[in-house]
Amino acid sequence: xxxxxxxxxxxxxxxxxxxxxxxxxxxxxxxxxxxxxxxxxxxxxxxxxxxxxxxxxxxxxxxxxxxxxxxxxxxxxxxxxxxxxxxxxxxxxxxxxxxxxxxxxxxxxxxxxxxxxxxxxxxxxxxxxxxxxxxxxxxxxxxxxxxxxxxxxxxxxxxxxxxxxxxxxxxxxxxxxxxxxxxxxxxxxxxxxxxxxxxxxxxxxxxxxxxxxxxxxxxxxxxxxxxxxxxxxxxxxxxxxxxxxxxxxxxxxxxxxxxxxxxxxxxxxxxxxxxxx
Amino acid sequence: xxxxxxxxxxxxxxxxxxxxxxxxxxxxxxxxxxxxxxxxxxxxxxxxxxxxxxxxxxxxxxxxxxxxxxxxxxxxxxxxxxxxxxxxxxxxxxxxxxxxxxxxxxxxxxxxxxxxxxxxxxxxxxxxxxxxxxxxxxxxxxxxxxxxxxxxxxxxxxxxxxxxxxxxxxxxxxxxxxxxxxxxxxxxxxxxxxxxxxxxxxxxxxxxxxxxxxxxxxxxxxxxxxxxxxxxxxxxxxxxxxxxxxxxxxxxxxxxxxxxxxxxxxxxxxxxxxxxxxxxxxxxxxxxxxxxxxxxxxxxxxxxxxxxxxxxxxxxxxxxxxxxxxxxxxxxxxxxxxxxxxxxxxxxxxxxxxxxxxxxxxxxxxxxxxxxxxxxxxxxxxxxxxxxxxxx
Numbered sequence: 001x002x003x004x005x006x007x008x009x010x011x012x013x014x015x016x017x018x019x020x021x022x023x024x025x026x027x028x029x030x031x032x033x034x035x036x037x038x039x040x041x042x043x044x045x046x047x048x049x050x051x052x053x054x055x056x057x058x059x060x061x062x063x064x065x066x067x068x069x070x071x072x073x074x075x076x077x078x079x080x081x082x083x084x085x086x087x088x089x090x091x092x093x094x095x096x097x098x099x100x101x102x103x104x105x106x107x108x109x110x111x112x113x114x115x116x117x118x119x120x121x122x123x124x125x126x127x128x129x130x131x132x133x134x135x136x137x138x139x140x141x142x143x144x145x146x147x148x149x150x151x152x153x154x155x156x157x158x159x160x161x162x163x164x165x166x167x168x169x170x171x172x173x174x175x176x177x178x179x180x181x182x183x184x185x186x187x188x189x190x191x192x193x194x195x196x197x198x199x200x201x202x203x204x205x206x207x208x209x210x211x212x213x214x215x216x217x218x219x220x221x222x223x224x225x226x227x228x229x230x231x232x233x234x235x236x237x238x239x240x241x242x243x244x245x246x247x248x249x250x251x252x253x254x255x256x257x258x259x260x261x262x263x264x265x266x267x268x269x270x271x272x273x274x275x276x277x
Numbered sequence: 278x279x280x281x282x283x284x285x286x287x288x289x290x291x292x293x294x295x296x297x298x299x300x301x302x303x304x305x306x307x308x309x310x311x312x313x314x315x316x317x318x319x320x321x322x323x324x325x326x327x328x329x330x331x332x333x334x335x336x337x338x339x340x341x342x343x344x345x346x347x348x349x350x351x352x353x354x355x356x357x358x359x360x361x362x363x364x365x366x367x368x369x370x371x372x373x374x375x376x377x378x379x380x381x382x383x384x385x386x387x388x389x390x391x392x393x394x395x396x397x398x399x400x401x402x403x404x405x406x407x408x409x410x411x412x413x414x415x416x417x418x419x420x421x422x423x424x425x426x427x428x429x430x431x432x433x434x435x436x437x438x439x440x441x442x443x444x445x446x447x448x449x450x451x452x453x454x455x456x457x458x459x460x461x462x463x464x465x466x467x468x469x470x471x472x473x474x475x476x477x478x479x480x481x482x483x484x485x486x487x488x489x490x491x492x493x494x495x496x497x498x499x500x501x502x503x504x505x506x507x508x509x510x511x512x513x514x515x516x517x518x519x520x521x522x523x524x525x526x527x528x529x530x531x532x533x534x535x536x537x538x539x540x541x542x543x544x545x546x547x548x549x550x551x552x553x554x555x556x557x558x559x560x561x562x563x564x565x566x567x568x569x570x571x572x573x574x575x576x577x578x579x580x581x582x583x584x585x586x587x588x589x590x591x592x593x594x595x596x597x598x599x600x601x602x603x604x605x606x607x608x609x610x611x612x613x614x615x616x617x618x619x620x621x622x623x624x625x626x627x628x629x630x631x632x633x634x635x636x637x638x639x640x641x642x643x644x645x646x647x648x649x650x651x652x653x654x655x656x657x658x659x660x661x662x663x664x665x666x667x668x669x
Contacts, residue, residue: 166363169330173434174377174424175351184376188367 027252033245041241055246059231065247067219068227072251075137075223076205079144083201084194086145087152092186094153095160096168106153113150121214128215135217143211148201155200159193160186195262203255224251279341279431279464280306281327286336288322288488296322298488300336304432307462309455311479313469314511319488320468321436327466328434329353341431351380356425360437362417364409364424370396371405374423395427398457415446426457432464439474451477472512476500484508506661509558509654515629517654520599522557529655531557532599533579533628539651542665546655549664558654561594564630566638567645576650581628583644588634595630595638595646 033041037052059065093099094106124143125134133139163186171181212226219227228247231240286300297319304310312320325331327338329350338346345353356377364373372379374395375388383391396402399419409417418438425433438454439447455478458465469475475482476496484491484499484507492504496512503509509517520531527543528535536557538546567578585596630646638644655664 164361164363166359166361167365169328169350170357170359170363170365170424171376172330172350173328173355173357174428175380177349177351180380185365 030245030248033241034249036242038242055242056250059243059247059250064219064230065224065227068222068224069250071137071219071221072206072223072225073254075140075144075221076202078137079141079148079205080198080202082141082145083148083152084198087149087156087197087201088190088194090149091153091156091160092182095157096165109150109153112146113154117147117210121210124211125214134215135221137221139215140211140221140223143215144205144208148204151204152197152201155197156190156193159190159196162193163189199259199262202258206251206255280304280339281432281464281466282337282339283323283327284337284339286323286326286338287334288319288326288331289334296488297326300490302483302490302493304464304466307464309458309465309467309478309480311467311469311475311482312485313472313475313482314485314491316470317487318485320470320483320485323485324357324434324436324466324468327432328355328357354431355434356428356430356432357434358421358425358436358438360440362409362421362438362441364417364420366409369406369408370401370412370420370423373409373420374427377424377428391427392423395423398426399423414442415450418442418450422454422457426461429461430463432466433458435465435467437469438467440469440471447474454478473514476512482512484511486511502663502666503654504663504666506556506558506656506663509656509663513560515561515594515631517558517560518628518630519656520557520559520628521658522555522655524553524555529555529557529653533581533648534577536577536648536650536653538653539575541667542653542655545666546664549657552657552659554658555664556656556658558656559628559648560652561629561631563649563652564595564632565647565649566632566636567647568637569633569635570647576648578645578647580643580645583638583640583642586638586640591634592631593634593636593638595632595636595644597628597630597644599628 028046032046032048034055035051035053036043036045036048037050037054040048040050043049090105094102120143128134128139133142167185167189168181171185172178176184207225208223209225209229212223213229216222216226222230224247228244231243231247281302281304283300283302283304286297287295288297289295300319300323302310312323314320322331326333327340329345329348333346337344340353340355365376368376371392374392378388378391392405393402396405399422401416401419401423404412404416404420409420412420418441421438435454439450442450451474467474467478469478476499479496481493482496482499483493486507492499492508494502499508499512503512503517506519510519520533522529522531522536524530524546525535528537581595581597581599583595583597585594587594587596632638632646636644653665656662657664
């Protein structure tokens, strides 16, 4: 019995280890690359023989990367905020209210999510140039919000559906206005959902390359993924591999920190105890 | 504290279905009224309309003399206890109970005092700083009650507040609610599907079915004088036994033999123009083991084959099957189907009799049963109406 359990545990442990290795190996490879000096860049070693911070110093030396970092943070934060606020309101309506055209609304938002973004890039390019939005922050914020809203509405409405409707009724009977019921009862319970959605949307905006490369032309609005593509080596015969690896590490770190920070907020079961257990 | 008047209250949904039709009731100040019926009978909808959680399609609702049809729940000054308790999971027991007062911008010291007082009444003092998730079912139920009583509202509305508790706790809380209501003297409307709760708690009981009020009356009145088949079968446990019968001059021909009709019953039947085919209703306690009676006074006896004997200590229940055809279709069939959901018991020809514990009856053996023919109910099989009710 015990030996069988041990064997099961070992088996699962091995599988888990394999999956984690498979997922983390490329990440480690990039991180290792970023710490190698140009001379040993192509040696294929898993651990840099010669540790150096030159690549990091290099990318922060010019304003090309720092400017892109500012753009990335600004655009992603603003787009996330808009998407989460609008998404919360829309999801609440979808989860709680009966109104004509509800199914149509859900269907349409799903349609947006399924639309291949590549097919929209050329028209968006033309439209944004016409409207003077090309190569500006709003020029990226608007499509990001549009494409992340369906996701936001979906995840948030699932969270709202989890909150027992009786709680809202109880708040109303207790003397709350609809706004008070939302602010004091529903919103605190929906917080984990809002955080989860926020992270998902932020990651989507942060990682996007397609729109960033197509709808920008200068450092005015170019985000990091696009800026990396414009990296050049110190001479035209040198590949900017080290710099790209360093930049990739730099833009991954905020996401990891972000998720780790809010992970505790994303725990399910906050509504436990509201209704019969 | 206030009187609640429902005048022709109707609820019709946009798709045309009617949940509650022409509900008329005056709940006196301080009265405890129960709405009871099988699921889907409109009792919860009625309660929600009183609370203001659902719109009233037609009719007027007055609480304390004021028409409140168009008032938001918060402006009606009523408190509600939900079946799910609906405790705010992110608030402590103290915050849960004080929430309504906090919204009403009551002074903090006053809130604290009222919450402490309610907690003392409900025996929750030591749990005040815990979260609902860390409480047992019974404690949660008491917090839900506490949330209602701290406000001293005009009325309590309770939507099956005990149905999530286990059987023993339910009986305890039932007495506690009854005592609390008497002590506070607050007008209360209580919804339940459990006829035992309805019988034991209420000053008056409203029996509903399919959105229609069937009968309103004191528990004993509903039991003794049900106006129709539905009320007769719904109230009482085990339910009333229902048998086909044909009227033959002075007797009712049934599977249990010919039952002589008492004079008043016969006269009333004649006056009501009773059809030849009727349904006879006999409560289980209106049987007795003939051997236990010193001298059968009136009534008549029938010999049956005992199928199952159940002793509950104070009484013995005898189950047997009455010969003859199953109950007539029509109103009754629909009713029998509903009856199964409510778990009220007796179907078709299966008969239950409640007799004294001194009986010598054995399972599988014959038993001579005495039937109290003075207490028979006779129903019209089509309309379900009780034909034996005294006039007026």
